[in-house]
Amino acid sequence: MLLSAAPISVALAEAPAATQAKATQGKTVKVELIAKEVEVVIDNEGHKAIGWTFNGQIPGPVIRATEGDTIEFTLKNDKANKNSHSIDMHAAKSDVMGDFAPIKPGESKTFSYVPEHAGVFFYHCGADPMIQHIARGMIGAIIIDPKDPNAMPKADREYILVEHQTFDNPEDVKGMMANNWQHDAFNAVPFQYDPVHDVNATQTLEAKPGERVRIYMVNAGPNEFSGFHPIAGIWDRVYPSGNPKNVMVGMQNYTVAPGDAATFDIISPKEGAYALVNHSMRAALSGAIAVLMFSDKADPTMGHGDKILPRP
Ligand SMILES: [Cu+2]
Numbered sequence: 490m491l492l493s494a495a496p497i498s499v500a501l502a503e504a505p506a507a508t509q510a511k512a513t514q515g516k517t518v519k520v521e522l523i524a525k526e527v528e529v530v531i532d533n534e535g536h537k538a539i540g541w542t543f544n545g546q547i548p549g550p551v552i553r554a555t556e557g558d559t560i561e562f563t564l565k566n567d568k569a570n571k572n573s574h575s576i577d578m579h580a581a582k583s584d585v586m587g588d589f590a591p592i593k594p595g596e597s598k599t600f601s602y603v604p605e606h607a608g609v610f611f612y613h614c615g616a617d618p619m620i621q622h623i624a625r626g627m628i629g630a631i632i633i634d635p636k637d638p639n640a641m642p643k644a645d646r647e648y649i650l651v652e653h654q655t656f657d658n659p660e661d662v663k664g665m666m667a668n669n670w671q672h673d674a675f676n677a678v679p680f681q682y683d684p685v686h687d688v689n690a691t692q693t694l695e696a697k698p699g700e701r702v703r704i705y706m707v708n709a710g711p712n713e714f715s716g717f718h719p720i721a722g723i724w725d726r727v728y729p730s731g732n733p734k735n736v737m738v739g740m741q742n743y744t745v746a747p748g749d750a751a752t753f754d755i756i757s758p759k760e761g762a763y764a765l766v767n768h769s770m771r772a773a774l775s776g777a778i779a780v781l782m783f784s785d786k787a788d789p790t791m792g793h794g795d796k797i798l799p800r801p
Contacts, residue, residue, distance in 0.1 A: 515557035515603070515636075522549060523565045524574035524614065529626065530801060531655070532678060533689035538659065541572070541614070541625040547677035548651040548709075549612070549629030551798055556607045556636040561599065568595035572616065578602070579610040579748070580631045591616040607635035608731030609705040609750040620665045620711045624656055626677065628709040630750070630798075632731070640733040642726075644703035644754070646696050646792025648799075650675040652745075652767060652777055653709035668712050672776045673767065676798060679776025683764070686778060692799055693762075693780040695787040702755050702781065702792065704765065705731065710747030713772060718742040719755055719781070720764040728752040742768055757783040 522543040529540035529547055543549025554560055564576045573591035581602040583589060588600040604610075613619075614627030630649050635641065654670035655677075661669075672679045680687035682694055696702045708715045724740040731752035737743070745751050757763065760783050767777040790796055 515555060515559060517559045517561055518552075518554040519561045519563075520552050521563040521565065522576065523567055524570060524627070525567050526570045526572065530678065533680060533687050533691070533801070535801075540659075541574070541622055541627050543614075543627060543629055546800075547626035547628065548649075548707075548798070549627070551649060552612065552629065552631040553634065554604060554631075555634045556604065559601055559603050561601045563597060563599040564592065565597040566592045566594050570594040574614045574622065574627065575616045576612060577615040578612045578631065579750075580604040580606070580608075580612075580633055585615075589615055604631075604633045606730070606732055607633050607640065608728070609633075609707065609752050610730070611707050611709060611748055611750050613709065618662050618665075621659070621662050623709055623711040624654065624665055624670075625659050626653075628653055628707070630705060630707045632705060635733050641728070642701055642754070645700035647703045647705065647797045648694050648781075648792055649705045649707070649797055650765070650779060651677075651707040651709055652715055653677070654711065654713055654772075654775075655679075665711065670712070670775075673713070673772040674776045675765075675779045676800075678801060680778060681801065682779040682799070685764075685780065686774075691801065693782040694765075694799070695782050695784065695791040696757070697785055697787045698757050698759050698783050700756065700787075701725070704753040704755065705750065705797075706745055706753055707750040708745040708747055712747060713767075713769065714747065715745045715772065715777070716742050716768040717745055717751075717753065718766055718768040719753075720766055721761065722755055722757060722763040722781075724753050725756050726754040728754075755781070760784050
């Protein structure tokens, strides 16, 4: 199945009805990612640079399935590319030398796995040098919903934030190894959801007071830990790796390591703004701030469907 070229693609394909009838065995979810070295928008002003991407977008398409499903995954390396690329799926038990090994431009590979644990997981390219493939944009999120729909409180809205550091010179691997990054972004564009710090930002995350807002936060790194804090709020619940069995309550900050992810629930009793930040100040003031605006007039489409990962 080819993913659409739309700004957001949810890489899901339901199996035929006959397969679904075996309800206890889960369904088959077909996912296809295409490595593409293409121009992408890098700031709120619309400047562009050549990114290394999955499906032409950073982060790549959201992969979503349910605990016990089979994910039938295909990676294609576009023949127009100059570099080898690979996939590393943190939701899988697989083979780093086989399924996760790089493929050359024009090649493709397919493998299947059954995600055993519910949660939120990182996926990325692991081709050498991995630090560059991550920094240039080959990053994304996998959500594995629990089989039991009551395993977690029902979320009224959901948002995905994939944080990563970016470098003005994407060819400077030495600078990447020295950790000389210039920007830190949620979903590729610094201050994308923060009109306070960047007048060119056009949107915020939105919700109504009293709604349970669920943030799937993936720290793509490549290097920095992220102390994820909601300024003016408190995390109602934090689920490390997004697993409903790993629940913490009343958290002001929870550290998400590079290559890790967690699910954060938050509720505001009143109208007003929270600022979701990496509380490391260099990271926040370099772009890792997202405003979550609570208003009775919140756009009902935000935090649902394609708008769980709002794009410019
Ligand atoms: Cu790559």
